Amino acid sequence: xxxxxxxxxxxxxxxxxxxxxxxxxxxxxxxxxxxxxxxxxxxxxxxxxxxxxxxxxxxxxxxxxxxxxxxxxxxxxxxxxxxxxxxxxxxxxxxxxxxxxxxxxxxxxxxxxxxxxxxxxxxxxxxxxxxxxxxxxxxxxxxxxxx
Amino acid sequence: xxxxxxxxxxxxxxxxxxxxxxxxxxxxxxxxxxxxxxxxxxxxxxxxxxxxxxxxxxxxxxxxxx
Numbered sequence: 001x002x003x004x005x006x007x008x009x010x011x012x013x014x015x016x017x018x019x020x021x022x023x024x025x026x027x028x029x030x031x032x033x034x035x036x037x038x039x040x041x042x043x044x045x046x047x048x049x050x051x052x053x054x055x056x057x058x059x060x061x062x063x064x065x066x067x068x069x070x071x072x073x074x075x076x077x078x079x080x081x082x083x084x085x086x087x088x089x090x091x092x093x094x095x096x097x098x099x100x101x102x103x104x105x106x107x108x109x110x111x112x113x114x115x116x117x118x119x120x121x122x123x124x125x126x127x128x129x130x131x132x133x134x135x136x137x138x139x140x141x142x143x144x145x146x147x
Numbered sequence: 148x149x150x151x152x153x154x155x156x157x158x159x160x161x162x163x164x165x166x167x168x169x170x171x172x173x174x175x176x177x178x179x180x181x182x183x184x185x186x187x188x189x190x191x192x193x194x195x196x197x198x199x200x201x202x203x204x205x206x207x208x209x210x211x212x213x
């Protein structure tokens with residue numbers, strides 16, 4: 001048995017969830033392109049793709065964790081609360097850094113960075129925080145479901 | 148696929164928890180639980196590993212009588 005990776009049931013689940021997430025990503029991008037073709041723009045260009053990608057990636061990770069196919073049998077999480085807190089602090093730090101950099105970048109024109117670039121970055125950070133919090137909740141629930 | 152009560156009884160007879168057996172064969176506890184509940188059909192390699200850990204044969208644990 002491979003003690004470093006996922007076990008065989010986890011691999012099956014991961015492959016299944018990955019395929020479903022990929023198909024969902026494909027259909028959402030096609031839907032977005034179709035809406036764009038009909039003249040309906042729910043959000044401007046860089047943000048729509050980022051949001052769809054973040055959504056699919058978030059759903060993929062959450063489903064992996066919910067199906068216990070994220071970490072293999074050899075991975076022992078000793079301090080999950082501390083890990084989640086550290087991840088959230090890291091995300092907040094990255095968000096603050098982005099904010100400072102964007103404010104001090106000295107762009108002469110807002111068109112240089114695009115109207116939606118800053119919101120996209122913050123949406124990404126918000127999704128990361130949401131994923132961390134959801135991960136913690138799911139892991140806590142799984143720990144209660146022993147046997 | 149029904150529950151694998153033979154596996155569960157063999158595990159209990161050896162005074163092993165699902166976690167102990169999972170650690171012995173290198174899978175997660177959830178995988179052992181799924182096998183016992185009939186929710187997952189293990190590969191022959193995993194079946195052999197479980198049999199070795201429980202000192203049983205494949206017939207003892209995984210052969211379903213009509």
